[in-house]
Amino acid sequence: MKVTVSRRAHFNAAHRLYRKDWSETKNNAVFGKCNNPNYHGHNYELIASVTGNIDQETGYVMDMKVLKQIIKTEIEDAFDHKNLNLDVPEFKTLNPTAENIVVIIYNKIKAKLESHLDLEITLYETPRNFVTYSG
Amino acid sequence: MKVTVSRRAHFNAAHRLYRKDWSETKNNAVFGKCNNPNYHGHNYELIASVTGNIDQETGYVMDMKVLKQIIKTEIEDAFDHKNLNLDVPEFKTLNPTAENIVVIIYNKIKAKLESHLDLEITLYETPRNFVTYSG
Amino acid sequence: MKVTVSRRAHFNAAHRLYRKDWSETKNNAVFGKCNNPNYHGHNYELIASVTGNIDQETGYVMDMKVLKQIIKTEIEDAFDHKNLNLDVPEFKTLNPTAENIVVIIYNKIKAKLESHLDLEITLYETPRNFVTYSG
Amino acid sequence: MKVTVSRRAHFNAAHRLYRKDWSETKNNAVFGKCNNPNYHGHNYELIASVTGNIDQETGYVMDMKVLKQIIKTEIEDAFDHKNLNLDVPEFKTLNPTAENIVVIIYNKIKAKLESHLDLEITLYETPRNFVTYSG
Amino acid sequence: MKVTVSRRAHFNAAHRLYRKDWSETKNNAVFGKCNNPNYHGHNYELIASVTGNIDQETGYVMDMKVLKQIIKTEIEDAFDHKNLNLDVPEFKTLNPTAENIVVIIYNKIKAKLESHLDLEITLYETPRNFVTYSG
Amino acid sequence: MKVTVSRRAHFNAAHRLYRKDWSETKNNAVFGKCNNPNYHGHNYELIASVTGNIDQETGYVMDMKVLKQIIKTEIEDAFDHKNLNLDVPEFKTLNPTAENIVVIIYNKIKAKLESHLDLEITLYETPRNFVTYSG
Numbered sequence: 001m002k003v004t005v006s007r008r009a010h011f012n013a014a015h016r017l018y019r020k021d022w023s024e025t026k027n028n029a030v031f032g033k034c035n036n037p038n039y040h041g042h043n044y045e046l047i048a049s050v051t052g053n054i055d056q057e058t059g060y061v062m063d064m065k066v067l068k069q070i071i072k073t074e075i076e077d078a079f080d081h082k083n084l085n086l087d088v089p090e091f092k093t094l095n096p097t098a099e100n101i102v103v104i105i106y107n108k109i110k111a112k113l114e115s116h117l118d119l120e121i122t123l124y125e126t127p128r129n130f131v132t133y134s135g
Numbered sequence: 136m137k138v139t140v141s142r143r144a145h146f147n148a149a150h151r152l153y154r155k156d157w158s159e160t161k162n163n164a165v166f167g168k169c170n171n172p173n174y175h176g177h178n179y180e181l182i183a184s185v186t187g188n189i190d191q192e193t194g195y196v197m198d199m200k201v202l203k204q205i206i207k208t209e210i211e212d213a214f215d216h217k218n219l220n221l222d223v224p225e226f227k228t229l230n231p232t233a234e235n236i237v238v239i240i241y242n243k244i245k246a247k248l249e250s251h252l253d254l255e256i257t258l259y260e261t262p263r264n265f266v267t268y269s270g
Numbered sequence: 271m272k273v274t275v276s277r278r279a280h281f282n283a284a285h286r287l288y289r290k291d292w293s294e295t296k297n298n299a300v301f302g303k304c305n306n307p308n309y310h311g312h313n314y315e316l317i318a319s320v321t322g323n324i325d326q327e328t329g330y331v332m333d334m335k336v337l338k339q340i341i342k343t344e345i346e347d348a349f350d351h352k353n354l355n356l357d358v359p360e361f362k363t364l365n366p367t368a369e370n371i372v373v374i375i376y377n378k379i380k381a382k383l384e385s386h387l388d389l390e391i392t393l394y395e396t397p398r399n400f401v402t403y404s405g
Numbered sequence: 406m407k408v409t410v411s412r413r414a415h416f417n418a419a420h421r422l423y424r425k426d427w428s429e430t431k432n433n434a435v436f437g438k439c440n441n442p443n444y445h446g447h448n449y450e451l452i453a454s455v456t457g458n459i460d461q462e463t464g465y466v467m468d469m470k471v472l473k474q475i476i477k478t479e480i481e482d483a484f485d486h487k488n489l490n491l492d493v494p495e496f497k498t499l500n501p502t503a504e505n506i507v508v509i510i511y512n513k514i515k516a517k518l519e520s521h522l523d524l525e526i527t528l529y530e531t532p533r534n535f536v537t538y539s540g
Numbered sequence: 541m542k543v544t545v546s547r548r549a550h551f552n553a554a555h556r557l558y559r560k561d562w563s564e565t566k567n568n569a570v571f572g573k574c575n576n577p578n579y580h581g582h583n584y585e586l587i588a589s590v591t592g593n594i595d596q597e598t599g600y601v602m603d604m605k606v607l608k609q610i611i612k613t614e615i616e617d618a619f620d621h622k623n624l625n626l627d628v629p630e631f632k633t634l635n636p637t638a639e640n641i642v643v644i645i646y647n648k649i650k651a652k653l654e655s656h657l658d659l660e661i662t663l664y665e666t667p668r669n670f671v672t673y674s675g
Numbered sequence: 676m677k678v679t680v681s682r683r684a685h686f687n688a689a690h691r692l693y694r695k696d697w698s699e700t701k702n703n704a705v706f707g708k709c710n711n712p713n714y715h716g717h718n719y720e721l722i723a724s725v726t727g728n729i730d731q732e733t734g735y736v737m738d739m740k741v742l743k744q745i746i747k748t749e750i751e752d753a754f755d756h757k758n759l760n761l762d763v764p765e766f767k768t769l770n771p772t773a774e775n776i777v778v779i780i781y782n783k784i785k786a787k788l789e790s791h792l793d794l795e796i797t798l799y800e801t802p803r804n805f806v807t808y809s810g
Contacts, residue, residue: 003234004267012801014689014716014758017464030463032470038758041689041716043801049267058165059152059232064264065167083689083713097464099408126687126718129469132409132454138504139537147396149284149311149353173353176284176311178396184537193435194422194502199534200437218284218308261282261313273774274807287599300598302605319807328705329692329772334804335707367599369543399604402544402589417666419554419581419623443623446554446581448666488554488578531552531583557734570733572740637734639678669739672679672724 004120005061006049009071011080014041015096039083044101045124046075048109052117062117074108098125102133110135139255140196141184144206146215149176150231174218179236180259181210183244187252197252209243233258233266241268274390275331276319279341281350284311285366309353314371315394316345318379322387332387344378368393368401376403409525410466411454414476416485419446420501444488449506450529451480453514457522467522479513503528503536511538544660545601546589549611551620554581555636579623584641585664586615588649592657602657614648638663638671646673679795680736681724684746686755689716690771714758719776720799721750723784727792737792749783773798773806781808 017034018027027035034040048071052061082088084096090104102123110119120134152169153162162170169175183206187196217223219231225239237258245254255269287304288297297305304310318341322331352358354366360374372393380389390404422439423432432440439445453476457466487493489501495509507528515524525539557574558567567575574580588611592601622628624636630644642663650659660674692709693702702710709715723746727736757763759771765779777798785794795809 001238001268003237005234006265006267008263010801012715012717014714019462030468033756036756036758036762038761039689039714039716040687040756040758041714041718042687043716043718054232054234054238057154059230059235061234061266063165081708081711081715083711083715086713087711095464097459099410099459099466100464102408103406103459126685127720128413130411131466132411133406136508136538138507140504141535141537143533145396147310147312149309168351171351171353171357173356174284174309174311175282175351175353176309176313177282178311178313180397189502189504189508192424194500194505196504196536198435216303216306216310218306218310221308222306261280271778271808273777275774276805276807278803289597300603324772324774324778327694329770329775331774331806333705365599367594369545369594369601370599372543373541373594398548400546401601402546403541415666417580417582419579438621441621441623441627443626444554444579444581445552445621445623446579447552448581448583486573486576486580488576488580491578492576531550532585559732570738635734637729639680639729639736640734642678643676643729668683670681671736672681673676 001054002051003054003061004049004051005064005067006047007064007067007071009046009048009068009076010043011046011076011082012041012043013079013082013084014039015084015091016040017095017097019095039085042125044079046071046105047122049120049122050113050117051120052114062114070109070112074112075105078108098123098129098131099133102131106133106135136189137186138189138196139184139186140199140202141182142199142202142206144181144183144203144211145178146181146211146217147176147178148214148217148219149174150219150226151175152230152232154230174220177260179214181206181240182257184255184257185248185252186255187249197249205244205247209247210240213243233260233264234268237266237268241270245270271324272321273324273331274319274321275334275337276317277334277337277341279316279318279338279346280313281316281346281352282311282313283349283352283354284309285354285361286310287365287367289365309355312395314349316341316375317392319390319392320383320387321390322384332384340379340382344382345375348378368395368399369403372401372403376405380405406459407456408459408466409454409456410469410472411452412469412472412476414451414453414473414481415448416451416481416487417446417448418484418487418489419444420489420496421445422500422502424500444490447530449484451476451510452527454525454527455518455522456525457519467519475514475517479517480510483513503530503534504538507536507538511540515540541594542591543594543601544589544591545604545607546587547604547607547611549586549588549608549616550583551586551616551622552581552583553619553622553624554579555624555631556580557635557637559635579625582665584619586611586645587662589660589662590653590657591660592654602654610649610652614652615645618648638665638669639673642671642673646675650675676729677726678729678736679724679726680739680742681722682739682742682746684721684723684743684751685718686721686751686757687716687718688754688757688759689714690759690766691715692770692772694770714760717800719754721746721780722797724795724797725788725792726795727789737789745784745787749787750780753783773800773804774808777806777808781810785810 017031106121122132124130152166241256257267259265287301376391394400422436511526527537529535557571646661664670692706781796797807799805
């Protein structure tokens with residue numbers, strides 16, 4: 001009996017989409033106003049979905065308080081009220097597109113879960129744009 | 136042409152997470168404030184998603200009015216404004232975690248659907264915590 | 271320049287609507303299934319809206335971190351995962367209708383605000399039913 | 406590294422569910438008040454989800470500005486503020502149930518995507534009823 | 541102690557904005573694509589907010605079950621799955637703009653409330669456009 | 676017959692809360708992590724609510740297409756994908772707190788409305804924090 005348990009979280013951050021090895025013209029052509037050199041920002045909303053068997057003793061797939069704490073330590077403390085390009089090591093050389101951010105979040109949370117559990121991350125960059133990654 | 140049709144519903148209920156065969160200390164360690172002996176409660180929001188082929192005559196996978204009625208009879212009438220632990224037979228000996236509730240809901244609705252139809256249930260315990268089960 | 275600043279919070283609780291001095295018949299006639307003697311429950315969503323002049327130094331009406339902390343101490347710690355009838359002193363002799371709860375919440379938060387600030391509380395009992403009180 | 410990128414859009418339209426080759430009695434029995442000969446209508450909310458590998462150069466699965474433009478040209482310009490039965494060629498002989506609409510939307514958008522990309526469409530007819538199709 | 545109690549409801553309808561006494565050119569200039577002669581439609585979401593004193597006996601401003609029934613009889617039964625221009629007498633000679641609809645809804649519900657109660661209606665034509673009227 | 680018509684819009688921006696004439700210690704004490712020198716950001720959601728009499732000819736308080744265009748020109752084009760501190764002249768010497776931003780937005784839109792119309796602006800900095808100003 002595989003059940004998926006999901007938990008919502010959020011963080012606010014600034015970012016800029018560009019590649020240092022591209023000309024300004026090419027960056028503007030590909031990334032448009034997301035390439036503002038002074039940055040813009042988002043309220044990122046995050047859903048972490050963990051799939052596994054129900055523990056017959058507790059009735060839990062995993063303790064949601066533990067999942068909440070992993071998200072806090074790994075993601076909120078690291079990303080909230082930060083500039084993703086300047087303050088977060090993972091994006092020093094990686095363009096912080098929603099696609100790249102969701103993969104980083106997946107990797108950070110997956111490393112803290114018991115290995116028999118599957119994970120999917122959905123990341124809302126805005127209420128109208130979102131991405132999903134499950135490894 | 137398999138299409139999934141989904142219908143939202145809701146019920147309000149009280150519950151308590153604990154095991155009668157555990158000590159109060161162990162119940163508190165595992166279930167924390169969800170083990171309040173006087174109960175707490177939630178507005179449960181439910182999504183029932185039914186997958187099947189489109190009927191070429193009607194253009195329906197199934198009549199949503201029928202699905203709405205099944206949810207009402209099987210779930211809303213049985214769970215709404217109830218104490219899950221005390222008033223609902225399925226939870227007399229089963230801990231009403233979100234995971235266990237979603238499996239019970241799945242089983243009750245699946246039994247009323249034509250057998251060629253697949254079902255997935257998503258149950259929101261709060262807007263921030265939810266579970267999904269598809270058999 | 272009066273501006274209103276609003277902060278959302280939430281708590282989950284069980285309750286029952288009834289009057290001890292009424293017959294069961296009268297309680298059922300007035301409160302219907304809300305009079306379940308085993309209780310039911312809700313995810314209460316709360317909006318606290320504080321109105322005052324913008325402080326010219328800080329650009330704040332009040333520090334939202336302070337408002338968030340007042341809501342946590344006065345409301346979330348007192349009401350979350352509780353049975354309003356049994357665990358919360360204010361409702362020992364007061365019927366916990368949404369109307370009575372919103373007045374209690376208003377009184378508790380208003381007492382902690384500087385006296386020049388106005389307050390309005392909106393309390394969602396469900397996404398479809400809510401109440402508002404401003405003193 | 407397959408990631409899904411999703412974009413929300415919306416259109417408002419009138420429609421009527423019925424078959425010309427059925428009697429009025431049969432249409433009413435199957436489609437109920439959705440068979441109002443004067444039409445009724447909805448705010449359709451649409452989510453287009455595209456799955457593919459992250460382009461290592463751009464960090465994109467596909468440029469969301471391109472996806473947004475495809476949805477605008479193929480769906481919003483064609484369906485918004487229209488009567489689906491009378492104004493949209495695809496529904497001249499096809500009953501505009503949510504199931505049939507989501508298949509048409511899928512086909513129109515899929516035809517404009519690069520062939521290596523997978524697509525899933527979710528269409529909300531109301532906030533309480535929605536359908537999903539992925540080919 | 542004046543408290544406002546609010547209840548959400550919804551109906552789906554088709555409509556067209558135009559004046560019979562205007563030329564097609566003028567109707568198009570003023571109402572644009574809302575003047576589609578074949579109609580378009582919306583999921584209208586409605587909030588009825590009733591303000592009055594808390595009844596000291598019941599703890600209610602008014603019984604929300606009564607308010608829910610008034611909305612059902614006066615608004616949902618009359619407007620749901622209808623063409624506002626053709627099926628609803630109030631709009632036979634009144635242009636069904638959101639502003640005119642909200643006034644009609646206010647008048648219909650206000651007539652059924654006890655006279656000491658105040659009323660405000662908010663009507664969402666879409667999640668992005670809404671109107672409010674309080675007499 | 677005064678009716679309020681409301682329109683939702685949104686923009687994404689980076690900002691930093693601080694005063695150049697304060698020490699870093701004082702800025703941190705007052706503004707906390709909002710004082711990140713590398714900025715953070717938000718998806719700002721905006722509701723512009725205009726109150727006036729219904730025009731008896733059109734049934735409109737004002738043409739929502741006109742209001743939508745005013746919001747686009749005055750707010751979205753000026754603030755979207757910008758760094759409020761660096762890119763927006765109004766905040767060169769004004770701390771971009773939500774309170775100060777909502778007053779600026781009010782002033783910019785009010786100046787473009789006919790003088791007999793009243794305006795209220797609600798600005799969501801996050802889904803949990805928002806501010807309202809009506810002059």
